[in-house]
Amino acid sequence: MMGTGSLPSLLTACDSPTGPPGTPPLETNPLRFAPEVAPHSLTLVASAGIAGFGNGVEGPAWLLNESLPSPLLRVRRGDPFQVVLENQLPQDVILHWHGLAPPADMDGHPRYAVGTGGEYSYAFTVEDRAGTYWYHSHTHTRTAEQTYRGVAGLLIVEDDEEGALGLPSGNREIPVILQDRRVDAAGIPYYQPFGPDLMAGYMGPEPFGNGIRRPWIEVDSALYRLRVLNGSNARIFRLGRSDGRPLVLVGNDGGLIDRARTLDYVDLGPAERADLLLDLSGTEVGDRVMLRSLSFSLPGGAGFMGGANRQGQPLDVLEFRVTRRVEEPAVIPDVLSTVPGPNPEDVVRERTFRFTSEMMMHRINGRSFEMDRIDEVVPFGETEIWSFVNDSFLPHPVHLHATHFRVISRSGGRNQVMPWEAGGKDTVLLHPFETVRVAVRFTAHRGLFLLHCHNLEHEDMGMMANILVE
Ligand SMILES: [Cu+2]
Structure with a gap:
């Protein structure tokens, strides 16, 4: 989408950032963009392939439709989302639409992972607000490797409210x-x-x-x-x-x-x-x-x-x-939106999730993930306060599926809600020994969803819990 012509090599050599003293200048490369596609009657084929990483360097990668990153999916709120995942990788694969709140069997829970030669059909209506979402592998014990190797892309939802703001496009x-x-x-x-x-x-x-x-x-x-x-x-x-x-x-x-x-x-x-x-x-x-x-x-x-x-x-x-050089007024709207979400005054229940990392074991409330064990049962539509307690010396980005929560408070560490944590969040970063309280309410769908650390190695090693919304 952006024009990115090649740059004369002399200029590149002169203007490249430098590494440690004594090392030659490092090459820099024009950014590229994944092809944009609508998730309507779309097939995404996961396969091993070759990708370019800039400066003529090519190497093996795991790709969706031979693209690194995976194709950018752009969809309007209210539109149907119809994607078939075809797995040609030598491992099981499933895709999760990170930030969207589809029905439970469309959410990419790892129990739905399909083997080599298999496929999984996703069909639901996009009911989420305009925003920058993404999608990636969610194959248990394989998420880190598959996402790192390339099974990940952006998913952009648009709607009329956002369109009316006239943000740069x-x-x-x-x-x-x-x-x-x-x-x-x-x-x-x-x-x-x-x-x-x-x-x-x-x-x-x-x-x-x-x-x-x-x-x-x-x-x-x-x-x-x-x-x-x-x-x-x-x-x-x-x-x-x-x-x-x-x-x-x-x-x-x-x-x-x-x-x-x-x-x-x-x-x-x-x-x-x-x-x-x-x-x-x-x-x-x-x-x-x-x-x-x-x-x-x-x-x-x-x-x-x-x-x-x-x-x-x-x-x-x-x-x-x-x-x-262009002469354009840089118009930045001040008021943007009214963010829907749970009201902390409606809280009916509190829960605590304790994240620990000891001896190469990453756990939530003392337990490692098990595919068929339900860890929490949460009533649909009720507002709860969840305390995420980081009882370790490692940071944990905590991600919840199927809804967006509000960050209410943080104690320990930074001791405040950070300004970039306004609005609806699906992932919140816990620094070591921080406790973050969030207001949570599931209003989209009932079923089995996930709460997990999005440090992908932690997730693969079991820092994940099954949440049954009913
Ligand atoms: Cu973690």
């Missing part, structure tokens, strides 16, 4: 999946977790955007809408601009928030989304603005996790190269 909308990767000497990402990765989760030092290593994109001096997904297995990003200007948050996991928030940075844990306005008005041709993951340290622990698994190291995740 067309080539002023940049959907991007940010991921960290470990690469071999040839520059090909690989997934080979060992010891420490099974505690911290699999992390790498190389930033990728939409499957491209160290990406850049050509832009006008205008206002852009940046739909960002943290599609990493374990990496937390702290996104900020290199030029000191702020980011404007207009939406997150559950779509638009109530009003725009101007922020110096936005933290995104794995699976969280940020719908950002990036104001490049006033820039000149030749200017470059880097979207960075800023340096940070996690309170409470995890600092001893050295090497690849260290959270908070600075990364340059996506560079904007201004190539055209």
Whole structure:
């Protein structure tokens, strides 16, 4: 969708970011975009294939319809969603539509995983608010590997309310999946977790955007809408601009928030989304603005996790190269939406979920996931307060299927609800030893859904629970 012409190699060599002292400049690469398709009579074929990672580097990947990232699904609220998954991978596969609230048998619970040569048909009506959602493998014990290898894409829902705001669209909308990767000497990402990765989760030092290593994109001096997904297995990003200007948050996991928030940075844990306005008005041709993951340290622990698994190291995740000067007013709406959701005053019940990571065991309330064990029974339509207690020295991005919750409070650690946690959330990041209280209510469908950590290694190792809504 965006024009990304190739850049003369001299310029690339001169202007590339540098690695450690003494190393040659690292190549950067034009961002690419997955093909956009409507999820209507759509077949997604999962298969092993070859993907390009930028700079002519190609290597093996696990793909849907031979695309890295997986095709971008764009759909309107109220429309039918009809997708057939065909599995040609050498492992079981199932897909989860992360953030949507479809019927239970359409949600990608791992008990529905299909073997090689099998297929699974999804058909439901999209009843969710406009927003930036995504989809990915949810195959138990295989989610981390399959998602890392490429079985993941963006899913954008649009509706009339959002359309009326006139947010930047067309080539002023940049959907991007940010991921960290470990690469071999040839520059090909690989997934080979060992010891420490099974505690911290699999992390790498190389930033990728939409499957491209160290990406850049050509832009006008205008206002852009940046739909960002943290599609990493374990990496937390702290996104900020290199030029000191702020980011404007207009939406997150559950779509638009109530009003725009101007922020110096936005933290995104794995699976969280940020719908950002990036104001490049006033820039000149030749200017470059880097979207960075800023340096940070996690309170409470995890600092001893050295090497690849260290959270908070600075990364340059996506560079904007201004190539055209335009005179356009950068109109940023202040009031955005009225966010539906549970009212904490209607609470009828409280529950506690304790997340522990000890001796390579990641558990919720002391238990590892079992496919056929129901861990909690939750009445449909009733408002509850759930306390997510992180009783470990590792961060846990906690994800709930089938609804969006409101973050009510946080104690320990940061001791506050962060400004990017406004609105409806389906994933909330718990730093070490934090307790986050959320208001939860299931109003879409009854059935068996999941609560789990979205650190994908933790999830695969059992930090997941079956929630029966009835
Ligand atoms: Cu976790």
